[in-house]
Amino acid sequence: MMRERQRWQPEEDALLREYVKQYGAKEWALVSERMGRPLHRDPKSCHERWRNYLRPGLKKGSLSPDEQSLLISLQARYGNKWKSIAAHLPGRTPKRLGKWWEVFKEKQLKLNANNHSSSSSSFSSSSSPFAFPPSVSAASAAAAAASPSAYEHILHTFAEKHALNMTCNDPSPSPASSSSAAAAPSVALSLSISPPPALELAPHQLPLVARLCEEVEEGRRAWAQHRKDAAWRLSRLEQQMETEKARRKREKVEEVEERIRRLREEEKAWLERADAEWRERMGHLRTEAEAEEMEKAEAWARKQAKLLSLIQTIAGGEGRRSS
DSSP: OOOOTTTHHHHHHHHHHHHHHHOSSSOOGGGOOOOOOHHOOOHHHHHHHHHHHHTTOOOOOOOHHHHHHHHHHHHHHSSSSHHHHHTTTTTHHHHHHHHHHHHHHHHHHHHHHHHHHHHHHHHHOOOOOOOOOOHHHHHHHHHHHHOHHHHHHHHHHHHOOOOOHHHHHHHOOHHHHHHHHHHHHOOOOOOOOOOOOOOOGGGGHHHHHHHHHHHHHHHHHHHHHHHHHHHHHHHHHHHHHHHHHHHHHHHHHHHHHHHHHHHHHHOOOOOOOOHHHHHHHHHHHHHHHHHHHHHHHHHHHHHHHHHHHHHHHHHHHHHHHHH
16 A cells, blocks of 8 residues: 655665665665565655655755856756756755745745835825825825726826816906905915915816826836836846856866866876886896895805815825825
8 A cells, every 4th residue: 555645754764775775776666575674655756755855965955055046047048947957956856946946936026026016106105297186186096096997097087077176166366356465465484385286277188188197107117117127137137147156166166176186196197207216226226236246256156266276285285295
């Protein structure tokens, strides 16, 4: 009975390691038969467990900054071909790299969404080129909060409503009132900031104002999108620069290591040549010493033979005299 949905136990991992040590990472369907112990796992599950978790040389933990930069640049080149990308990151599995990329992409999308919302709020709170009455502004804000379509409707109709209110509520001033106002001008000072004057529009200017408002809204949206794209391009450029920096650093380290390796090889070869020359010279000296020793031994033997013959000659002469 298979247990594909259950977590792997330490004894199962130990059995899998022992099997690979004896038979190699192959023929996963024969694990239970060869090891003499039941392992209720599918061959594919055993293979993935060994390749993604138990294989020697795997790196555990989060990716280093260099690995992250390299992964981003490789993803831009290969797309989501994680096997090809994993070939450039030793110790990392395609599954691990794919999961990291999904989390990274979600974080980037959330960050861009937050930047877009903050830029939109700051733009909407900034001063408008037209000053509308408070009633019209409140109605526009409520409609914009309700839905974008309502906001666009208000863009088309606010000028018309404003013009009607101005024509109904703003009668022409009488000459008496105007003369009295001119005779007694107000000199009262106030520290409060007065609201901007309301915009007076003629009926024939309403389409122009609506079109200008639409252009402002389109410009705001285009600016927000451009800012979003620019931020993304800037982040990608920084990541590519970091990747290029890491690559150059790695190449420099490899070049220095290669120089050190060549120097060590030259040193080893020089020591071997010096040792060979020393051995050859010692062999010559030993041969010369042996030859000289043999010559001295032969000379000593000849002298001994001469001395012996002389002694025998003297002894023979004395014997003849005595007789």
